[in-house]
Amino acid sequence: MEQERTEINDLGEFGLIDFLTRNIEIQNASTVLGVGDDAAVIDHFGKQTVISTDMLVEGIHFDLMYVPMKHLGYKSVVVNLSDIYAMGATPTQITMSIAFSNRFSVEALNEFYEGVYAACEKYGVDLIGGDTSNSQKGLVISVTAIGEVTPDQFIKRSTAQKGDLICVSGDLGAAYLGLTLLEREKRIYLDSPTVAPDLENQTYIIGRQLKPEARKDIIEFLQENDIKPTSMMDVSDGLSSEILHIAKQSNLGVVIYEEKIPIAQESKEIALKFGLDPTAAALSGGEDYELLFTMKQEDYDKIVLNEQISVIGYMADISEGAHILTKGGNKFKLVSQGWNAFQQ
Amino acid sequence: MEQERTEINDLGEFGLIDFLTRNIEIQNASTVLGVGDDAAVIDHFGKQTVISTDMLVEGIHFDLMYVPMKHLGYKSVVVNLSDIYAMGATPTQITMSIAFSNRFSVEALNEFYEGVYAACEKYGVDLIGGDTSNSQKGLVISVTAIGEVTPDQFIKRSTAQKGDLICVSGDLGAAYLGLTLLEREKRIYLDSPTVAPDLENQTYIIGRQLKPEARKDIIEFLQENDIKPTSMMDVSDGLSSEILHIAKQSNLGVVIYEEKIPIAQESKEIALKFGLDPTAAALSGGEDYELLFTMKQEDYDKIVLNEQISVIGYMADISEGAHILTKGGNKFKLVSQGWNAFQQ
Known part of the structure; x- marks a missing residue:
């Protein structure tokens, strides 16, 4: 037809x-x-x-x-x-x-x-x-x-406090890996239009790229449990870039732990297949549309049972700079390699 | 430099x-x-x-x-x-x-x-x-x-009443004629880059095209004089198209008079020079950003002394259709020839 x-x-x-x-x-x-x-x-x-x-x-x-x-x-x-x-x-x-x-x-x-x-x-x-x-x-x-x-209940990026826990919803890096996969299949198709695309078992990461969702559920959870984040933004340009926004605008330093960054099993597998570092995809990939927020330490008990929220680090004094502690025990400076349309 | x-x-x-x-x-x-x-x-x-x-x-x-x-x-x-x-x-x-x-x-x-x-x-x-x-x-x-x-004091297009006067601010057609002039000078320049552009005495129409203003002053005048238009919209696509919007959405007919349409002397002169009909420029030219509104007849005395407001016709029964009465005594159906990006 x-x-x-x-x-x-x-x-x-x-x-x-x-x-x-x-x-x-x-x-x-x-x-x-x-x-x-x-x-x-x-x-x-x-x-x-x-x-x-x-x-x-x-x-x-x-x-x-x-x-x-x-x-x-x-x-x-x-x-x-x-x-x-x-x-x-x-x-x-x-x-x-x-x-x-x-x-x-x-x-x-x-x-x-x-x-x-x-x-x-x-x-x-x-x-x-x-x-x-x-x-x-x-x-x-x-x-x-x-x-x-509600008047003056909105949450800015600039109001994180020293000692606050850094939290992120869902998992990170999948949207970027989905994009990488789609780009690869496009190149293969352009080279050999008769080769069928190999997208099997990749529905999760492709879905994260093509049909992202906004975390309405997390906002509702925070409200229902009377948790007021001290700062918040969404993760559109990659975790690293966003954390640096909160640190800079709140005039603070930041420490995050690589092992605490939530990454889906599907993302780890495809990253392995592509020879990519899943942590790099989470830090710099972008388009995850998860929520990144900070909250007071005393609110920890309220979120600990929510599997959709991970605590990945804390806000530090500005003198400490912004760092990630890796699984291997190294300490690296966080840099803003967030997705930047002007450098593509 | x-x-x-x-x-x-x-x-x-x-x-x-x-x-x-x-x-x-x-x-x-x-x-x-x-x-x-x-x-x-x-x-x-x-x-x-x-x-x-x-x-x-x-x-x-x-x-x-x-x-x-x-x-x-x-x-x-x-x-x-x-x-x-x-x-x-x-x-x-x-x-x-x-x-x-x-x-x-x-x-x-x-x-x-x-x-x-x-x-x-x-x-x-x-x-x-x-x-x-x-x-x-x-x-x-x-x-x-x-x-x-102020709650519910906004003015829609769909609320004109039969018998209401149709008013328009400022003058019409100049922006289109300014565009026509600029397009002509562009063609001349592209053909012969050494010929100096002939834009003298055309600052009015060129200004209307390049630097339009929104009629904040008219809104203030209406408020100060306690005139509440029964319907209103701005003239971005040409008078004809806009009047037809108000007529259609208000489920009414419309009669306007060619001789009442405000057209600046500068516009008439340049239209003459280009062999264009100034009324056609006003009806179909677009980009004038004047205000078109209807009001009750009893408000006429409140606007009659304002030289920036012209009464150009009245809202009629839907059975009368939408017409313009020309200076020559003819009656033409108004058609929407407003500027339309899809037909250019």
Whole structure:
């Protein structure tokens, strides 16, 4: 069966927006007015509004050779929601702008929006506006996420205290290893299009790359257990880069232990296969969208039974610098090798 | 004197953000937390939050051959603020994301941000976040503007009433004619680089294209004079397209008079020179960023002395359709020939 292909031109901009937003159902009482006017309107009922924005560019942040449009739509939303959760806030609305060249069909954009709406539904956020436009080349996505938080209960990066425990959710490095695997399969495919891709047993790391989730559950756990992190951010650029952000902005030093960094068994196995160091993937890989936070030592008992939270080190005096103690007993300076689009 | 050129790579992403945001001073008490964390935080003190977003793409929405970077930064902000004013709201914050190829230097981006900050200062808004990224080709700009409004006092497009007067601020068509002039000069320059551009006496229309302003003054006038428009939007795609939006969303017909459409003398002269119909430029040209609104007939006395507001027609029953009565006594159906990126 041939796939349908409707040209964007057949709909026009307003027709396209109508088409892509035809099934929107408002989920948040705070959404007073959504898509279809000059702007959307939000009522936050005495809460504070939290805003975050991210841009994703084809060829820089994603490769449509192995990223399905639906996954891309989903991930574009999730990476922004992750920033809202990292403030200790609850995401409530997003705006979505995309620019695309004429190689994209209406069906392709519709798939993208299916992913967008799937993420909106899963996280209970409303799509309230956006913009669609042509581009000269490729796809550019810009998402702004809006959330709410009880006044002054948001959690910054700059408020960690000396002696605080450093915690991270889930496991790290898998998204980078998934990307490495997909890049390898792409090269093999380009060299020999008849070779079937060898992705078996790699669903975990590929899923972590293609369909990341934001740690709503961790924020809920922290709230339910009355744990207020002293600082928090999400791990989008790699653990090392993020820890250095918290250390620098809190004017502190940091010590982390290699053996405490949570890395999935699947990640260790694929790293071994590729001849990569799993710790390096966790420190510098990026795109894990886990939560990195610090908390007072006395809160340790509250998290110790949660297998989704690992204590990996502590905040030290600024004079101690930022170090990792390795399994082999060595001490290395942490450097920001986080994923950096400008050095790729 | 040679112009300095610093490569983006020399700064890195975080260095670049630090550099571009180094002079930010918060102007709004509602800005609780600005640039530098996962998200920004806003407190709206019992007001409703209004959000709008726009994407501008090089080669589609602007041409850097004749648009200076500083003007581009200014305009990128203003076109978004215009949407917030069009809701009857006051803009308070923006986020700014840009993706750019490596042909841009730090100096070029700095110029762009000078324009951004100039607009922020003029309109009293805070830049609270954003994202910078590489692109494969050209410059892509995505701005989200946030504003506040007294609960339920925002003005939609869908609430015009039969018999309401249709008003428009300022004058129309000049931005399109300015663009036409710049495009012509570009072609002449490309054909014969030694011919000096003939832009004399055209500062008005060129200014309307390169450095539009949002009609903050009109919103203030309406508030001060206790005029509540029954519907409102800004004129970004041409008068015809916008009037049809209001008519369609309000489920009404519309009658406008050609002779009442405000067109500047400079616009008429250049239209004559180019063999263009100035009314067509006003109806279909776009990018004027004037305010189009409807109001009750009894409010007429309140606006009649304001030379910046023209009454151009009235809302009619839906059975009457949407028409323009020309100076020559003819009646034409209004069609949406508004600027449409997908048909260019």
